[in-house]
Each structure stands twice: as C-alpha cells, then as structure tokens.
Amino acid sequence: MNVLLTGGAEHTAPGLMAMRQALIISGFNVLTVVPETESEHVACSISPNVAISIVQVGGDDKNPIYQVDGTPVDCVRIAMLSGLARDVSVVVSGIYGQLCLGEQSLYSGTSAAAREATSLGYPSLAVFQQVIEGASVGFDWCSTVAAEIAAWLGASSPPMCCAISINVPAILQSRSLKLTQPALRVWDPAELGQSTVDEVTGRVTFIRSALQAPQFEMQTNTDATAVATGHASVTQLECDVVNSTEHPVRERLEEVIKNVNVRIGATPQACQSGCCG
Structure with missing residues (x-):
C-alpha cells in the first residue's frame, strides 16, 4: 500500500521522522513530500502563479523524501497533480509536535494538507502530539496508532474519503481512542x-x-475534553460530500476506532470510570 506523507514541519522534524518510520514498519511504501521550512501556521495557503522547486533530499527509491519551497498544501498538490504520487491509498500529515484542537485546525498547515488531500479524493489523517517543554519527547505510541488508523482508512471499501485528525496528549491516562467533535473556545x-x-x-x-x-468549553465528547482527560482524540475534519454523507462516515470511523483499540490493547476497562466526563 502506498502513502503520501506530508505536514507542516521540515523533513528532519522528529515527529515526521517517527511517523515515516512507523508507516514503513507497517508495510507502507512511503513518499514523503514536505516544505523546506517550518510551515505550520499558514493554514490552506498556496503559492499560485510562481515557480515551485521540488528536490529529493533523502530516502531511497522505494521511500523517497522530497522537499518543496512552498506550503503544506503546495506539497499535496504537487505530489498528486504532477503524478509523483502514484496509486496512493491514504495521505498522512504530521506528526506535528503540538496539539491542534477545535477551530485551531483552520489555521494549521498540517490539517490543511489533510483537507487538501480529501478535496482531491483521498482519505487523509492529520496527526498531532502534545510536547512538554524541557521533557524528552517520544512519538512511538502516537506514530504506531496513526499508522494503524491510516491502514484502516487506506484499505476501506468503498473508500472512506474523509480527513480526520488525531491529537495525543503528552501524558496518557488511557490507551483508548475517543471519537470526538471539535471543541469551541470562548473569545473575549x-x-x-x-x-x-x-x-x-x-x-x-x-x-x-x-x-x-x-479557553475551550469542556463539553462531553469534544477533542479538548478527551485530551484533558488523557485520551487520544480522533476528530472528523472533512468528508467528500459527493461520495458520502456525514453520518455514515462517522459510523464507519466508530468501527475503525473500535478495531484499532483492540489492536493496540485498549479495552473499555482500560478507561478509568468517570474520566471522560
């Protein structure tokens, strides 16, 4: 199975390198196409009517790494529309080393890359992990879970053409994934x-x-609440409304999460009673 890996960070970012390694270990052929510089807070901006360069900076023939002097959305469009990405089953964006909750996904280059992939007809996943300043960062669990979800998205039949995000807190209280809604924030x-x-x-x-x-409104079943209680949050960002409707996609995502929870060893008993509000 082929996957396009992209995101808002450069190719040497620890989170992106961990995600690439997890995908390769899972059996994917990984084409990595990322911006040459940090580009997380550019939302869905593109570089129209300008020449954009793309150069291979690492990897090998099977799992090459390319660098683009553009935005994360540019990376997806160049990879897909140029034919560089062939027979791709799923697009993974990230791991970016901070949380992206609620409407923050509207400003995130990592999320924008996933949304762009879905607009072009591919299921996609944007991945974020909270990092505590001064603490050693390990992306192993986050990348393993994201690779599991990517495999389910890529193998779904009919294709589940949607963009989803996963947010992993720095400290996990439970290994059970939660399907959530975007949280709202109160602005003064x-x-x-x-x-x-x-x-x-x-x-x-x-x-x-x-x-x-x-501050986020800590309502039940939102991404902010899930992360605050130590859970990894899975949130639907966008879906292909031509080929699917919101409710069937959400029902299929619930089934995906149920299966992934089993594969990563999470059970209903693993979640402490009352921790989800």
Missing part, C-alpha cells in the same frame, strides 16, 4: 484592548491587551 471581545485614532490619517490602531488566552 475585549482582547484587542483600547484603540487610538491618528488625527491626520484617521487610522485606528488597537493595542492587544495581555489577557488570558481563550
């Missing part, structure tokens, strides 16, 4: 602070006030 309208007006130009300038960052 006063965040921009006081405004000043230039008497000559009339230009209004807002000075950002040092307020607390917006």
Whole structure:
C-alpha cells in the first residue's frame, strides 16, 4: 500500500521522522513530500502563479523524501497533480509536535494538507502530539496508532474519503481512542484592548491587551475534553460530500476506532470510570 506523507514541519522534524518510520514498519511504501521550512501556521495557503522547486533530499527509491519551497498544501498538490504520487491509498500529515484542537485546525498547515488531500479524493489523517517543554519527547505510541488508523482508512471499501485528525496528549491516562467533535473556545471581545485614532490619517490602531488566552468549553465528547482527560482524540475534519454523507462516515470511523483499540490493547476497562466526563 502506498502513502503520501506530508505536514507542516521540515523533513528532519522528529515527529515526521517517527511517523515515516512507523508507516514503513507497517508495510507502507512511503513518499514523503514536505516544505523546506517550518510551515505550520499558514493554514490552506498556496503559492499560485510562481515557480515551485521540488528536490529529493533523502530516502531511497522505494521511500523517497522530497522537499518543496512552498506550503503544506503546495506539497499535496504537487505530489498528486504532477503524478509523483502514484496509486496512493491514504495521505498522512504530521506528526506535528503540538496539539491542534477545535477551530485551531483552520489555521494549521498540517490539517490543511489533510483537507487538501480529501478535496482531491483521498482519505487523509492529520496527526498531532502534545510536547512538554524541557521533557524528552517520544512519538512511538502516537506514530504506531496513526499508522494503524491510516491502514484502516487506506484499505476501506468503498473508500472512506474523509480527513480526520488525531491529537495525543503528552501524558496518557488511557490507551483508548475517543471519537470526538471539535471543541469551541470562548473569545473575549475585549482582547484587542483600547484603540487610538491618528488625527491626520484617521487610522485606528488597537493595542492587544495581555489577557488570558481563550479557553475551550469542556463539553462531553469534544477533542479538548478527551485530551484533558488523557485520551487520544480522533476528530472528523472533512468528508467528500459527493461520495458520502456525514453520518455514515462517522459510523464507519466508530468501527475503525473500535478495531484499532483492540489492536493496540485498549479495552473499555482500560478507561478509568468517570474520566471522560
């Protein structure tokens, strides 16, 4: 089975290298196409009407690594539309070393790459893992779980053309995956602070006030709640509405998670009573 690996980090990023290794161990042929520099916070931006270079920077004939002087979405489009990625069954974006919850996925280059793949007709997975500053980082469990989910997405028949994200907390309280909804955040309208007006130009300038960052609403079955209680969260980002509808895709994702939980040794008893709210 062939997979396109991409994301918002450069090819030497530890999370991406761990994901590549896990996919290869799982039996995938892995084509890696990533930006030449960190590009996580570029959302779904592309580089229209400009020449974009792509060069092989590592790997081998079976599992090559390419670098693109563009965005994560550019990477997906170049790989897919140029014919570089042939007979791909699934696209994996990440692992990026921070969480991406709720509407944060709208600003994430890693998520945007997965969404772009789905818009081109491929099932995709965006993978994120929380990293604690100063602590040693291990992506082994996260990459293994993501490879399992990628295998199920790639082998599904009929194809389950959807983009999903997985968020793994730094400290796991349970190895049971949770199918979740994106959480909402509460934004304070006063965040921009006081405004000043230039008497000559009339230009209004807002000075950002040092307020607390917006907080997620910790509702049941959201990605933020799952991560806060020590679970890996699996969230549907997008689906191909032409070939499927939301509810059947969610039902199939529930079945995928059920099977993956069994394969990684998670059981209902592994989840502490009441830990999910």
